[in-house]
Amino acid sequence: MALTMARPQHSLFDKAKTVAENRRARFDYHIEDKFEAGIALTGTEVKSLRFGEGTIAESYAEVKGGEIWLINSNVPEFSHGNRFNHEPRRPRKLLLHEREISRLQGAVERKGMTLVPLSIYFNSRGRAKVELALAKGKNAADKRDTVKERDWKREQARLMREHG
Template sequence: MREKKSRDLVTNRKARHDYHIIETYEAGIVLAGTEVKSLREGKANLKDSFARVEKGELYLYNMHISPYEKGNIFNKDPLRPRKLLMHRREIDRLYGLVKEKGVTLVPLRVYLNERGLVKVELAVAKGKTLYDKREDIKRRDAEREMEKAFKEYNR
């Protein structure tokens, strides 16, 4: 049996640092042809992007996709809102979760699935406080020190 593979095009590394991830969802995204080509070259940025439910539809904002070099008149605005594709039930569920105070929709990564379609991994997330971020850094440092000590002990 073939193993399913996906290829990451863009990741939002800052999201896991700034938010507690509650749930993740997969969504399709509506793109123009030149945007797909630019994404395949890795020329996109998810840094300050977020998703929002408007009039029963899901949109992704502030995702920057650089214009395709060979795209001329077919290039779109790099920061335009992009529609995300999900089932109605999932969008309604997300809307219910996001109505809660302090909860937002953050894209974690944009990737190609095994069929070559561009997908977005969306997370329902709650913002971390400065204290939480410091705790995470301390925990990671402690784990790193334990690994280092363990390797030296086993030599």
């Protein structure tokens, strides 16, 4: 009798080496839920990512034909790649369970949410993963509140340092 273990929750994502991070996502969106997805890459893309190259600052994910695709992510061509080098901004397939895909598709269609990649990283087993967030866009007032809160926290830290 084989025991199966449940997949780790998003607080336990095993990030051995972070390659690219979308720092603006937390400012522009309210993050509702996070998912860990595998990413289908070619050999030269993996090599570029291992060298720490790649950006996801202006990328997003969308559901097409029952699959989730990472759009507009940039993985530059591998410097030692030959004629088999990859296209830097090609759509890349994200690997998720069907149950997760249908859940994400439902949230995007019914609630008007967005799929935003937060980071690309390698886990401890050396597999490239994408941390994908189900998010809702912030309006201008929410962004102002975020800036105010961030400034106040910085001011608090400064006061605590000065007055012990």
